[in-house]
Amino acid sequence: MKAVQLNRRDFLKYSGFGASGLLLGCATAKTNMLASTLQGATAVDTSPETLNLFVSIGSDNRIHLINHRSEMGQGSKTGITQIIADELDVDWQNIEVIQGLGNYDYGSQNTDGSTSIRSFYSKMREMGASAKRMLESAAAQFWQVDLAQVEAKNQVVINKVTGKQLTYGDLAELAAKQPVPDVKLLTLKNESDFKFIGKPVAAVDLDDIVTGNTVFGIDHEMPGLLTAVIVRCPVIHGKVKSLDDSAARKIPGVVDVIQMPETTLPVVFNPLNGVAVLATNTWAAMKGREALKIEWDLGKNQDYNSKDALAMMAETVKKPTKVIGKKGDVDAGFAKAKTVIEASYSVPFEVHAPMEPPMSTAMVTGDSCEIWASSQNPQAIMKHTANLLGTTEDKIKVHVTLLGGAFGRKAKADYSLEAAFLSKASGKPVKVVWTREDDIQSGYFHAGSAQYMKAGLDDNGGIISWLQRVSYPSIFSTFSPKDKGIQGFELGMGYGDLPFEMENYQAEASSARAAVRIGWMRSVCNIQQAFALHSFVDELAHSQNISTPKFLKAIYGADRKINPKEEYNFKYFNYNEPLKKHAIEISRYQAVLDKLTQEVNFDEKLPAGQGWGIAIHRSFVSYVGVATKVEVTNGQLKVLDVHCAIDCGTVINPDRVTSQMEGAMIFGLSLALMGKVDIENGAVVQSNFHDYQVLRMSQTPNIHVHLIPNGNYPGGVGEPGVPPLAPSLANAVFAATGERYRTLPLNKYLSV
């Protein structure tokens, strides 16, 4: 069998990569791009030969693999490498992982929505297998034998007849000249032959992290670099009225003071208005900022108070509003019901607070710009910086550093645009450093929300009728000058996609005014919608004197797949996956429930003041159940144990999935126990970790993670652990105390 010779256009046609923007870059213009990526990332010149966009091999037998996704602790860098390396069949020690520049040829690099593995699993396998096939072709050519006579394994190609061997390094040059194989002719490994996929491979940056050798956004250095610290108008769309920078300019190290441009409407990722102090070091820039005297014109948003806004949302959801999903006739259902229960919930504004605040360096030269950023989305930086500078995207070169956490914050390109603006204005390379205060006060906030739920139950506790209403400012407000209402993708996160059997259903939604930048934070609208949903389910179970696990089992009902369009006339985005590939499957909810009931005895008689709570939620096409045990004594809430069961389909790295679940439990606890951003007179009140508190070690419970492995397509991992935590916790507090808390965070009611 000989590999079919394909020209590039044929290849694209056959591979389908053209449609997704992914391209095997053998012997094309892409090679140059790749070479420059490699140069930027490795000091030693091993002259690696480029086999495709993701795989290059040096004559020294080093394997250079591109990771095109951002690494922020979720483990994609390791996971992507595992997938390519497995199909390529190489030794792990020989791999150099190179961070890809911003480049559309890779496909989407937006490391957001828990997509790295689920969107790229198949394509990365093909990349590895394709390069392996090229190595085999090269060996066959070298030995002048049929392709069938050679086999690549463990980084050597063997002649099966003579037993001769050539290493990948020996073959690299010849392999790079081979035609790119037709993807349909590639044989992918059998699962049983995987050597990295499904294994707890250690994170690729582990050695550097424990020796302090990592480069995050804040760590980028270059000759002549200035550091900028910016004071941004505390109220969005406000601006500088007058500025006295004389004291600031006197501080040793301060080089320049530059006014930022007026904030655009919509704000998108454009810089906020304010004043930047540029200095030769961070401390001088910070001191310079403190010394600025600024009078602000705070603008129209200075009347905004989150307390009033949340009260208004709570009013809004009491009355009928826009229907976004419907089945049967809810009024008729309620009329028939034996019991009718209603409740209202609220979750405040939240902010990401990644350990490393946003950081970006830019160097503008002529109409080009080079950027180094701890960014989840280099392509967004390319697009929006090009706009800002009035140039084209091919002139913007973006290096992605390691990210010191992100949680959605660093998917926004604003801080790179600030750096680009300041570099252009100053003529110098500029690193924009966000302080913690900046991060907490000028972020892209998770929107505060209110939700109303009403259910009618029959004699057997079955749901006859279900009415729900929700209100919050939409993420779309950041991107559109007009309020276009809450968007389908927001409502598709645990609101329009319910998995329960119910005769009649109606869902309504009404957006609210946005007076801060609204963004997406780890698990997005699932946060509030899962909190209301699973708290309410628990309330219904208690109303029927049935344990919540039993009640859940009953309302999941018959094993089936749910199509929200057919069931509720709700156009469901399914996290941009086809329902055929990633269905909403009752059996998978049930499996998570079964796992938790095996691990936890929910009927166990507990000492007074203790209780278990449970919530199971599907998001980012994965299913996560959380059982939380708490103890409440004298108004003090202590979280004792958390069990988390996850079905995310095929698991690439069980250890990183486990660590993401641990992290998600802790992230969920932070927001459920203490997370709250207040806005007064248009400005954020909190400023640092003393008043925007996040979980510390003493508050951390025992966490037990249970993976439910199966052969389904990989689902998301980074986000889906978060949503079920808060409701499971509030449900546990109810079980422990009989008090139902419907507004987060819980430190409003109890010491935590």
Add this chain to the structure above:
Amino acid sequence: MPMIQLNINDKNYEVDAPEDMPILWVLRDLLNKKGTKFGCGKGLCGSCTVHLNGEPIRSCVTPVGIAKNSKIKTIEGVDETGAHPIQIAWKENNVPQCGYCQSGQIMSALSLLESNPKPSDDDITNAMQGNICRCGTYPRIKQAIKDASKAMESKS
């Protein structure tokens, strides 16, 4: 401005810095030692933890003037090869997620084990309470400290 003499990881340095500049920025911006991280600038998160004469301090709020004639130890001075029992325990437990807080975590853990080789759970929690990990690696940090404690005990 007079030059400030510093001893960092057993090497002597001379820096031209105002005395009120926090050690964090002297290390990072003037001496290009980037292992010590900035997380809050207010002594609230522990990312910037280094040792001053063996004691853990928050370098973001400690002016460099204080460090004259003292010994500073940073993450780069623990063991460049990553062979310290704490680093090994960190690796064996796959502790880090994003890694950003971990320099500070390791420096706090090191100081705990130096003063208290066999810490109880409460000792660990107390010593690590000032170090935030937003990614949520606390359970693994705790385990790694226990493992390192055991390893150091059998070594000594």
